[in-house]
Amino acid sequence: MIKTFKIVVLGGDGIGPEVTDQAVRLLREMEPYLSGVKFDLAEHRVGVGEYQRSGNALPESTFEACRTSDAVLLGAMGLPNVRYPNGKEIAPQLDLRERLQLFGGIRPIRLYHESDTPLKGYGKDEIDFVLVRESTEGLFYGRDVVADLDADEAINELRISRVGAERVCRLAFDLARKRNKAKKVSLIDKANVLSSMVYFRHIFDQVAKDYPDITPEHVYVDAASLFMVRKPDAFDVMVTENMFGDILSDLAAGLVGGMGMAPSADIGEDAAVFQPSHGSAPDIAGQGIANPIAMILSAAMMLEWLDHTETHRAAVALETAVSEVLSDPSHRTPDMGGKMSTTQLTDAVSSSLQKILDSQQLNA
Numbered sequence: 001m002i003k004t005f006k007i008v009v010l011g012g013d014g015i016g017p018e019v020t021d022q023a024v025r026l027l028r029e030m031e032p033y034l035s036g037v038k039f040d041l042a043e044h045r046v047g048v049g050e051y052q053r054s055g056n057a058l059p060e061s062t063f064e065a066c067r068t069s070d071a072v073l074l075g076a077m078g079l080p081n082v083r084y085p086n087g088k089e090i091a092p093q094l095d096l097r098e099r100l101q102l103f104g105g106i107r108p109i110r111l112y113h114e115s116d117t118p119l120k121g122y123g124k125d126e127i128d129f130v131l132v133r134e135s136t137e138g139l140f141y142g143r144d145v146v147a148d149l150d151a152d153e154a155i156n157e158l159r160i161s162r163v164g165a166e167r168v169c170r171l172a173f174d175l176a177r178k179r180n181k182a183k184k185v186s187l188i189d190k191a192n193v194l195s196s197m198v199y200f201r202h203i204f205d206q207v208a209k210d211y212p213d214i215t216p217e218h219v220y221v222d223a224a225s226l227f228m229v230r231k232p233d234a235f236d237v238m239v240t241e242n243m244f245g246d247i248l249s250d251l252a253a254g255l256v257g258g259m260g261m262a263p264s265a266d267i268g269e270d271a272a273v274f275q276p277s278h279g280s281a282p283d284i285a286g287q288g289i290a291n292p293i294a295m296i297l298s299a300a301m302m303l304e305w306l307d308h309t310e311t312h313r314a315a316v317a318l319e320t321a322v323s324e325v326l327s328d329p330s331h332r333t334p335d336m337g338g339k340m341s342t343t344q345l346t347d348a349v350s351s352s353l354q355k356i357l358d359s360q361q362l363n364a
């Protein structure tokens with residue numbers, strides 16, 4: 001029996017479509033190797049381009065397609081010089097996260113080669129942790145408020161709900177168990193100052209009791225920023241509030257080569273969106289030099305998440321191909337000091353991937 005996975009493809013803005021095309025190409029190349037699996041890849045309009053065309057950055061038809069899909073692949077959305085009249089940017093990825101309740105922002109950070117990190121003394125895989133960002137509330141809860149520019153103040157609320165905190169903490173502990181590395185979950189909070197964080201910590205501690213095989217720890221967010229740079233190998237899985245996670249995930253990406261190396265998944269109970277942590281990078285858009293690795297690794301996360309042994313096999317093959325290609329430090333785009341174009345780097349991943357899949361077929 002053939003299982004057809006419905007995948008919605010949202011290229012978005014800036015380099016979004018450039019990197020998304022690379023992931024779609026690799027999925028199409030893998031498909032013939034997968035027994036009983038097909039991908040129904042459907043592109044939909046979204047983002048700044050769609051806002052300028054129709055006035056709606058996330059048309060209802062696009063949202064419905066995402067809601068009823070098996071997974072969404074998203075490039076990047078938003079451009080700094082295109083804003084709503086209220087001064088904020090077009091960011092329909094936030095609407096997707098909230099409306100589909102994609103509470104778990106899973107952002108893995110892995111060093112593929114010693115030359116990719118600005119830190120001294122770290123080699124391949126010696127930086128390897130996952131940041132889990134709560135993605136439906138926290139400080140983003142107040143984001144719909146519009147500032148009155150003539151008023152004397154502007155206020156945003158930070159919300160931590162029991163349901164929101166518990167489900168994201170469970171996700172982090174489950175992930176630590178599955179990774180089978182240091183088996184540690186670090187709650188990154190500000191419980192020395194904010195009552196919402198005292199509450200978050202209380203719920204984290206309650207959840208931790210259900211995971212006696214995993215070590216829980218508390219780290220203040222300011223200290224966590226220091227430790228991430230001073231001793232990133234001390235982390236296994238981190239879990240944190242929405243805004244802290246937004247900021248720390250960019251810092252973390254900087255440890256392993258930059259935004260082009262940072263994949264991401266926004267996971268809910270019934271839906272999931274896979275996108276790089278990076279934005280639309282308007283400074284390099286249209287030049288064919290965007291680093292496709294974060295997007296390709298996000299597609300690998302999607303294959304892992306889809307519930308099928310063949311997509312799981314494909315996920316491992318794709319991650320292995322990326323790792324093999326990146327073991328040669330000349331295989332880099334200009335953001336990491338290399339000379340390759342987006343397509344050339346994807347070509348290298350593609351040929352490594354085909355060798356892996358061909359050899360699996362020979363041995364089957």
Ligand SMILES: NC(=O)c1ccc[n+]([C@@H]2O[C@H](COP(=O)([O-])OP(=O)(O)OC[C@H]3O[C@@H](n4cnc5c(N)ncnc54)[C@H](O)[C@@H]3O)[C@@H](O)[C@H]2O)c1
Pocket residue numbers: 015019075076077078079080089093258259260275276277278279280281282283284289290291292294335
């Ligand atoms: N998830 C998203 O869609 C998302 C995430 C972050 C920012 N944004 C939006 O993107 C726009 C630009 O934001 P920004 O400049 O703060 O962040 P950015 O991530 O787009 O870029 C930051 C820096 O990283 C570089 N960079 C990012 N991705 C790269 C890649 N794949 N290859 C090579 N270099 C890469 C850029 O060239 C830039 O120098 C803004 O409108 C922002 O709101 C969207």
Ligand SMILES: CC(C)[C@H](C(=O)O)[C@@H](O)C(=O)O
Pocket residue numbers: 078091094246277279
């Ligand atoms: C562009 C922005 C709305 C988005 C966020 O804040 O979540 C981005 O920074 C991210 O990390 O995905």
